[in-house]
Amino acid sequence: MANLATIVPGIGICAAIAIPCWFLGEALPVIGGPVFAILLGMLIAVWWKQSRRGSVQSGIAFTAKKILQYAVILLGFGLNLAQIAAVGAESLPIILSTIATALIVGYVLFKLLHMDSAIATLIAVGSSICGGSAIAATAPVIHAKDEEVAQAISVIFLFNVVAALIFPTLGNALGMTNEGFGLFAGTAVNDTSSVTAAAAAWDGMHPGSNALDDATIVKLTRTLAIIPITLVLGMWVARRESAANTNTSPADVTAASRTTESGPAAGAVAGIADANSDIPTAETSAVTASNGHASSKPGLLGSFSLKRAFPMFILFFLLASVLTTIAVACGADVAVFAPLKTLSKFFIVMAMAAIGLNTDIVKLVKTGGKPLLMGLICWICIAGVSLGMQQLLGLW
Template identity: 35%
Template sequence: MSRLYKFLPGLIICFFTAIFSFYLGEKIPLVGGAIFALMFGILLNLIFHFDDKYLKGISFTSKKVLKFSIVLLGFGLNIKQVLEVGKISLIVMIFTLSAAFGFGWLFGKLFDMNWKLSSLISAGTGVCGGSAIAALSPVIEAEDSDVTYAMSATFIFDIVMILLFPIMGKMLSMSDLSYGLWAGTAVNDTSSVVAAGYAFSDKAGEFATIVKLTRTLSIIPITIIFSYINQKKKSQESRSSSFNIKKIFPYFIIFFILAAIFNSIGFVSTDLSVNLVKVSKFLMIMALSAIGLKTNFRDIKKSGFKPMIHGFIVSIAVVIVSLGVQFFIGQI
C-alpha cells in the first residue's frame, strides 16, 4: 500500500489533466485529447515546479501506464483486416513505410538530428501518428522533449492534410477506393484519416479507416526493429560485446500482439473490444499528460526548426509515394 501511495500525488495530477484533455478532445476531435494533454502538461510544468513527491507518480504514468495503454490498443486491431484490404493496400503500405523511414534516416543525417527524434517523427508519419510515437518512445528510450516535438509535428501536418486531401482528390478525379487508400496510407492519426476520408465520400471514409487500422499493425515489426537498433547502439557506446536478445522483444509489444490475436479469433466480444480501446485512449492521454509535465520547454526550443522541416519532407514523401505506387499499379 505504501508503494502505491508514493505514486498517488503524481497519478492524481495526470488523471485530472487527462479527464479535461479527453473531454476537450471529444469536443474538438481535429486537435484530439493527446495534443491537449501535452499542451496542458507543458503549461502546468511552466507554472508549477513539481518536487519528488509528484514526480514519482508522473514518471510512473509516463512509462508504465503508457505501455499498458499500448497493450489495450491491441484489442482494437484485427489481423483478418490485413487480408480484407487486399494485396494492393499492403503493397502501398510497404512503400510508404519505406519512404517514411528511408527519407527520415537520410534527412535526419543531413540535418544532424538526434536519431531518436528523427525515428519518432518517421514513425508518427509512416505508421499511425501519436500511437506509433507512444509505442516507439519507450523502446528506444526517447527523451520526453523528443516525444512532445514529434507529436506536435505530426499534429500540424495532419491539420494540413485534412484540409488539402479532399480538394486534391477531387482535382485528380480519384475513385472512392483509390482516395480511401491514399488517405489511409498517407494521413497520420486515425481521427485525421476519418476526417479526410469522409470529407471525400462515405465509401472513401470507410475504406480509409480499414486501411489505417491495418497500417497500425506495422507497430509490431517497427518496434522490434528499433528495439534491436537501440540495443545495438547501446552495446557499441559501452564498447561491450554483450547483447541482450530478450530486450529486442519488449514485453508490452508481446502482450499487444496477444491482444490483437485474441481480438482476431473472436475471443473478445465487440462491445468489450470497443470499451478496452476507449480505456486505452484515455490511459494514453493520461501518459502523454505526464510526458508534458516532465517536458522542459527549453529543451524543445533547443531542437530548433530542423526537425519540423524534417517532418514536412517525410510527410510529402509519403504522400507522393502513396500516389505514385497507386498510379504505377493502375489503381489511379
Template identity: 30%
Template sequence: MAQSHPMIPVRLSSVLSVVPGVIACAAVTGLALAVQALEVGLFGRAWIDGIVLAILIGTAIRSVWTPPAILRPGIVFSARTLLEIAVVLLGASVSAATVMAIGPGLLAGTVLIVAVALAVSYGIGRLLRLPRRMAVLIACGNAICGNSAIAAVAPVIDADAEDVSAAIAFTAVLGVVVVLTLPLLGVLLRMPHVEYGVLAGLTVYAVPQVLAATMPVGAIATQSGTLIKLVRVLMLGPVCLGLALVMALRRRADAVAVTDAPRIPGIPLGRLVPWFVIGFLLMMAARSLGLIPVAALPTMAAIATALTVISMAALGLSTDARAVARSGLRIATVVTLSLIVLVGLALGLIYLLAQL
C-alpha cells in the first residue's frame, strides 16, 4: 500500500488559509486606487497617493470592525511576505549607470546627506523619547524614500504594524506639504532649474512626488531631480543590510546574556541578512548588467507598486488607530524637524557645489 504524503495537504491548507485575508486586503486596495483615480479626475493629479490611501482606509475600517480569525493569516501574509517581494522588485528600478550619471561630487554629497540625515533624524526621535524602532522608521523614511523606505525597513527591524502605520501616515502628510511648497521655495530663492531639481531630489520623499514637484518647473529640473532621487532609493539596500547586521548582532548578544554561554555558533547568511535585501541587491546588479529587459521594467515596477499597496492595506487592517493617535504629536514633531534638517543639508550641499 502506498504511503501518504502528509506534507502536501498541510502545504495546501497553508496556502488556502491566506486566501480570504489577501482578498480582503485586495478589496481595500481596490477602494484606495478608486479614490486615487477620483483625485486624478477631479484635480488632475493624486495629491494623496494610493499607498497612503490604502493604509488610511484600512485603519479606518479596523477602527470600527475587527477582522475575524479567518482573515488574519492572509492579512499577516500580505503585510510581510508580499511587501518583501515588492522590495526585491524595487531593486530593478536602479542601475549603476544611472547613479554614475549625476557625477562623483553630487553622488558623494547625496550619499553623505542621506547618512547625516539618518543619524540626525534618529537622534531627534530618541531625544523626543520615541521607541528605537519608530525612530529608525522615521529616519529611514525621511532620509531615503518616504513610505517605501519605511515599508522596506519595517520587516528588517521587526517593527509593529502600529509603528509602521503611524510613521507612514505622518510622513505622507508632510510629503504632500513639501510637494506643494517646494516650488514656492525655489521661486523665492531664484534657483536655476538644475539646482532646484537637485533640491527636490534630495528632499521630496517619493519618486512620483519628485515628478509632481519638478514638472511645473521644467524638464531639466525633472531630470536632475529624478536622478538624485534614484540615488537616495539606491541607499535603501545598504541601509537595510546594515540594519539587518545590527539586529543580528543584538539578537546574538541577547542570546549570550540569556544562556551565559561562552560561545555562540555563527549565524547563517540567510538569518543574518533577510532574503529580500539580498534579492534587492541581486536585482539591482542584474539591472546594471543589462540582464533585465528594458521592456519588462514598467511591468515589474507596476507589480511592486501593487504589492506595496496591498501590504499597506494589510497594515491598516492590523492597526489600532487609537494607538497611533496616542503618539501622534511626538511623531509629527520628529518628522517635521527631520525634514527641516534635510532641507537645510540639501541647500548647504547645493551652495557648496556651486562654489567649486
C-alpha cells in the first residue's frame, strides 16, 4: 500500500494531461491523442524539470513503463484472429514484404548513419508494423529511454500525417481501385488513426467505396507482427545479458543469432538492437563478488531464461486476442470488448504524456536529423514496395 500511495499522484498527473489530449485526438484523428499527449508533456517538462518533481516522479515513471504495457495487453481485445485470417490472407504477401523492407532498410541506415540503436530499432519497428502501438510494445523489451520513445513517436507521427493527407490524391492519380487503395493504406500507413483517416478520405472521394473496412483489417493483420518481432528482440536482449554475465563475446552471440533467427527481417531487428549499449543488466549485482569482479559461476542467471527472453505482456496480449476470437466464435457481441479497447487507447495516451514529461525537448530537436531521414526513407520504401507488390500480384 505504501508503494501504491507513492505512485498514485504521478499516475493522476498523467491522467489529467491525457484527458484533454484524448478529446483533442477524437476531434483531430489524423494527429491522434498520443501525439497531443507527448507534445503537451514535453512542453510542461520545459519548466517542470524532473529534479523538481519530488515523489510524483515515481508515478510518472510507472505510467511510462507499466501502464504502457497494460495498454498493449488490452490492445489484444481489439483483434479477432478468425476475421483477420479470413480477410487478411490476400494481403499477407504484401504485409510481409513491407515489414521485411522496413526492417532491412532500417538496419542498413542504422549502420550507414551511425544512429543510436534504440531509436533506430523503434523507428524501424514502428514504420514496419503499426506505429505507436509497435513502439509501445517494443520499448520495454529493449529498455528504451523515454526520450528515445518520444523521438521515434514524433518521427512516425510526421509521416503518418503526410500519408493521410497525400495518399488519397496519389491513389487517384495512379488510378487505383477501391480495394487496391484499402490494401495500400493498410500496408503503407503506420498508425491506425492515420490509416482510417486516409481510407475515410478515399471513401469520401469515391461514394460507395468500402476502402475503410479493407484498410482496417489489413492494418490489424499487420499488428500481429508485434508478437514475433518482440519475441525475437526479447530473446536477443536475454542472450546479450547472458553472454555478458558468462564473459562470452556478444559478437559471437550476434553471429549465432543471425543464422538461427527467422530470416533477414529478424536478423535486421536483432542487428540494430545489438549495438544498444544502454541495455541495463539487472543481474549485475547478483553475480558480482565481493572483490568487484563478476562471478565465474554462471548459475541460473547465466543460463537462458524463457521468462526473461519472452516479453510476458506480449503473451497476455496474445491471450487477449485468443479470448476475443473464442468469445466471438461462441456468439458474443464484439461490442462487449469495446470498453477494453477504449481503455487501451486511453492508457497509451497516459503513457505518452508520461514519456513527454520525461523528455528533454531541446535535446530532441538537436538530435532529430538522422531519425527524420531514417523515417523518411523507410516510409518511401514501404509505400513503393506496397504499390509494387500489388502490381506484381495483379491486385491493382
